[in-house]
Amino acid sequence: MPEPDHYAAAMSDPVVVAIDGPSGSGKSSVAKAVAAHFGYGYLDTGAMYRAVTLWCLRTGVDLADQEAVVAAAEDLPLGLGVDPTETTVELDGEDVADAIRTSEVSGVVSAVATNLGVRAVLQQAQRDLIELIADDFGGVVAEGRDITTVVAPDAAVRILLTASEAARLARRSTQLHGSADAATVAATHDEVVRRDRDDSTVSQFTQAADGVVLLDTSELDFEGSVAAAIAIVTAGLECAAAGGSPA
Numbered sequence: 272m273p274e275p276d277h278y279a280a281a282m283s284d285p286v287v288v289a290i291d292g293p294s295g296s297g298k299s300s301v302a303k304a305v306a307a308h309f310g311y312g313y314l315d316t317g318a319m320y321r322a323v324t325l326w327c328l329r330t331g332v333d334l335a336d337q338e339a340v341v342a343a344a345e346d347l348p349l350g351l352g353v354d355p356t357e358t359t360v361e362l363d364g365e366d367v368a369d370a371i372r373t374s375e376v377s378g379v380v381s382a383v384a385t386n387l388g389v390r391a392v393l394q395q396a397q398r399d400l401i402e403l404i405a406d407d408f409g410g411v412v413a414e415g416r417d418i419t420t421v422v423a424p425d426a427a428v429r430i431l432l433t434a435s436e437a438a439r440l441a442r443r444s445t446q447l448h449g450s451a452d453a454a455t456v457a458a459t460h461d462e463v464v465r466r467d468r469d470d471s472t473v474s475q476f477t478q479a480a481d482g483v484v485l486l487d488t489s490e491l492d493f494e495g496s497v498a499a500a501i502a503i504v505t506a507g508l509e510c511a512a513a514g515g516s517p518a
């Protein structure tokens with residue numbers, strides 16, 4: 272297999288890889304590993320919605336006050352470290368990488384993600400970041416719910432990473448509670464199923480749009496999922512370098 276640099280040299284523009292998928296499908300962990308493999312930067316767009324949510328909770332902004340939340344998103348003092356080997360998330364200089372993933376934030380983040388004013392602000396910020404990161408690293412892997420369809424529909428490679436609901440519940444349950452027995456899976460339902468139901472009212476991430484490659488990881492372990500995603504990106508970049516249109 273040619274080395275990643277081969278593609279950087281062959282592609283005239285920095286490479287953008289877009290990955291979407293439902294909660295617990297493995298987007299973040301797989302996207303990060305893919306970015307590290309190719310030497311690209313990594314953008315976790317979900318972290319941006321989570322950061323707005325945490326900032327509102329901390330500064331007393333009522334999440335039901337749509338305009339106030341948009342104003343918070345516009346002025347968000349967010350710092351993102353986009354090297355996939357050492358990602359960071361900061362708010363006003365404070366490390367909030369763990370704080371944005373607490374159940375307190377996960378339980379209400381959809382109220383922010385379904386605010387269309389917030390989406391417009393963050394989508395533009397994400398387009399700007401994708402360009403900056405891609406220029407800096409020679410490429411970027413950006414993941415979320417609407418990257419393949421709205422934020423970066425012209426990305427060189429677009430992947431919808433899915434897994435069955437049972438697999439996603441088991442993964443999230445293991446991640447949060449260290450096991451996937453009936454009780455912990457039930458406790459994880461809101462974090463996966465209810466959140467996806469709410470989020471899918473504003474984004475389409477359950478079916479692959481035209482030209483988006485579907486990767487179903489239900490039967491794959493983590494290493495298998497990463498290898499499959501790398502193979503899709505490699506094939507997409509070969510195609511683009513040969514003058515083909517994005518997958």
Ligand SMILES: Nc1ncnc2c1ncn2[C@@H]1O[C@H](COP(=O)(O)OP(=O)(O)OP(=O)(O)O)[C@@H](O)[C@H]1O
Pocket residue numbers: 292293294295296297298299300301317442443445446488491492493494496
């Ligand atoms: N193919 C896989 N097999 C088993 N576990 C996996 C697989 N892919 C990812 N995981 C694990 O599942 C958990 C959830 O993955 P991850 O956080 O990347 O999902 P996600 O799609 O980004 O979720 P969310 O959108 O809710 O943040 C992690 O602990 C990850 O290591």
Ligand SMILES: Nc1ccn([C@H]2C[C@H](O)[C@@H](COP(=O)(O)O)O2)c(=O)n1
Pocket residue numbers: 294316317318320321380381384414415416417418466470474
């Ligand atoms: N492009 C995106 C990214 C994320 N969201 C929403 C969906 C989630 O509820 C929330 C947090 O994302 P996660 O960290 O779980 O991937 O943000 C979105 O609507 N669009």
